[in-house]
Amino acid sequence: MNPQDKPDASRLVDLASGPGPECFPVLVMTNGLIMYSICVKAVFSGHYHRNAGGTYQDLDMVVSSAIGCQLGKDTHGLRVVVVTAEKIVHRYYSLDELSEKGIEDDLMDLMKKK
Numbered sequence: 001m002n003p004q005d006k007p008d009a010s011r012l013v014d015l016a017s018g019p020g021p022e023c024f025p026v027l028v029m030t031n032g033l034i035m036y037s038i039c040v041k042a043v044f045s046g047h048y049h050r051n052a053g054g055t056y057q058d059l060d061m062v063v064s065s066a067i068g069c070q071l072g073k074d075t076h077g078l079r080v081v082v083v084t085a086e087k088i089v090h091r092y093y094s095l096d097e098l099s100e101k102g103i104e105d106d107l108m109d110l111m112k113k114k
Contacts, residue, residue: 024059042088044081050074051092062090082110 023039046064050072053062064079065072075094080103082089089110093103 024057042090044079044090046079060088064092067095080107082107084110084113 023041026038026040028038040059042060042062044062044064047066048063049066049070051063051065051074053060055061062079065074065077067076067078070076074092075096077092077094077097079090079092089107091104091107
C-alpha cells in the first residue's frame with residue numbers, strides 16, 4: 001500500500017476506543033492485515049431503477065434510481081449529495097424538478113462553503 005492511499009487522519013478510527021456512535025467502522029485490509037479503520041456514515045449506490053435505502057446500526061445505505069427506465073413509482077432523476085466536514089446532505093430530484101426549479105438554495109449554499 002502506498003502512503004497516499006491512506007485516508008485523511010481525521011477519518012481514521014482508533015481501533016482500541018472504537019468509532020463512536022456517529023459512524024460505522026470499516027476495516028481496510030491488505031494481505032490479511034488490518035491496515036486501518038475508517039469512519040463511514042453513508043454508502044451511496046445507484047441504478048436500481050427505483051429509490052431505496054435503509055439503515056444498519058449507524059450506517060445509512062442510499063440507493064438512487066436509474067436515470068432511464070423506472071420500475072417503481074419514482075420519476076427519472078438524480079441524487080445530489082453534498083458532503084461537508086459536519087454532515088452529509090442528499091436529495092433526489094426528478095429531471096422535471098431540476099429543469100423547472102434547479103437545486104434548492106440550502107444545498108447550493110452548502111456547496112459554496114469552503
